Amino acid sequence: MSDTLSPEALQQIQRLDLRARMVVRGFLQGLHSSPFHGFSVQFSEHRRYNRGDDPKLIDWLAYAKTDKYFIKRFEAETNLMGYLVIDLSKSMGFTESQSMTKFEYVTCLAAALTYLMLMQQDPVGLLTFDEKLHAALPARSRRGHLGDVIAHLSKLQPTGTTNVPAALTQVAAMLKQHSLVMLFSDLWPQGNLKAGDDSWQQQIDQIISSLARLRHAGHDVIVFHVLDAAEVEFPYDGPVQFTDSETGETVSVDASGFRADYLQALSEFRDAYREGCNRLQIDYVPLDTSMPFDTALREYLQQRQGRF
Structure with missing residues (x-):
């Protein structure tokens, strides 16, 4: 994936908006085969459960998908x-x-x-x-x-x-x-x-x-x-x-x-x-x-x- 996100490859594209979209889309696709797998979907909506957080706030659907504890972040936090x-x-x-x-x-x-x-x-x-x-x-x-x-x-x-x-x-x-x-x-x-x-x-x-x-x-x-x-x-x-x-x-x-x-x-x-x-x-x-x-x-x- 890095080859497609190299400056040499992107130099062939003149429009900056298309360069930006190619970089982000290529990067997010790469997350699925990296240690960030699953993070691309959740990072803007959840945070990890920390000691001291109310267990009632745990998102059990997220736990079922990831086997990790997350809590839903409030809009002000997001x-x-x-x-x-x-x-x-x-x-x-x-x-x-x-x-x-x-x-x-x-x-x-x-x-x-x-x-x-x-x-x-x-x-x-x-x-x-x-x-x-x-x-x-x-x-x-x-x-x-x-x-x-x-x-x-x-x-x-x-x-x-x-x-x-x-x-x-x-x-x-x-x-x-x-x-x-x-x-x-x-x-x-x-x-x-x-x-x-x-x-x-x-x-x-x-x-x-x-x-x-x-x-x-x-x-x-x-x-x-x-x-x-x-x-x-x-x-x-x-x-x-x-x-x-x-x-x-x-x-x-x-x-x-x-x-x-x-x-x-x-x-x-x-x-x-x-x-x-x-x-x-x-x-x-x-x-x-x-x-x-x-x-x-x-x-x-x-x-x-x-x-x-």
């Missing part, structure tokens, strides 16, 4: 307010080894998550940011809202510089109701990637602090950390000149000699976010543009299941 928060920085438009840019990958993933959430009747909204936050679409659960989100996503272009901490701080101040915040970004700080670089670590710490504000405000958070496959694999040899798409800064390196240092720095870069998110009980999902979309959707469902 609706999960979700917000897609998408990075519009120029670096998101980078691609080297794959047909999809990071931004195209993110918009396809965001559209699929919107489709999935609306199937569950969960309200979903869209926010974008560069150096500041841009309110795009309010959270709604009506069926026609998918078309609104798709239309808006289709018009977006990654053209700006970015300030992730400022944008997330604004999100935390803006959201009044308990929500699921889904951040889509490459999370690149400014400057060259060097292992142990203090400037980089300070910028990463600022981003982690802004995520902490969201958690302290009572929101659930998933960080979809999306990189290009070339940024992950570094498939370069010999002299190469790289240009920062946001600052225009250039740097020339001997790629062959630099590869080991780069990959070490990249590992430390991702680990810093992973460890920071783990401390805050935030789901951290490292992705690259060669990965099938079901990887990210599975993380979403796991997060939602764990929420109740």
Whole structure:
């Protein structure tokens, strides 16, 4: 199933709404042959029975089908307010080894998550940011809202510089109701990637602090950390000149000699976010543009299941 949900396969489909439907339908079909079997039907209507719950609330029909104890969730529990928060920085438009840019990958993933959430009747909204936050679409659960989100996503272009901490701080101040915040970004700080670089670590710490504000405000958070496959694999040899798409800064390196240092720095870069998110009980999902979309959707469902 993953082959049909790969960026290469979906690149042949031009319409974003059709891409989203293919991703979700293919993913839900795959659930039936996975450890999530049965979960695709029940996750929006039930939660697991927990010690202390009233046994009178057990859904015995669900028990007969699954041999597990579930209780029916009330409507107030069922609706999960979700917000897609998408990075519009120029670096998101980078691609080297794959047909999809990071931004195209993110918009396809965001559209699929919107489709999935609306199937569950969960309200979903869209926010974008560069150096500041841009309110795009309010959270709604009506069926026609998918078309609104798709239309808006289709018009977006990654053209700006970015300030992730400022944008997330604004999100935390803006959201009044308990929500699921889904951040889509490459999370690149400014400057060259060097292992142990203090400037980089300070910028990463600022981003982690802004995520902490969201958690302290009572929101659930998933960080979809999306990189290009070339940024992950570094498939370069010999002299190469790289240009920062946001600052225009250039740097020339001997790629062959630099590869080991780069990959070490990249590992430390991702680990810093992973460890920071783990401390805050935030789901951290490292992705690259060669990965099938079901990887990210599975993380979403796991997060939602764990929420109740």
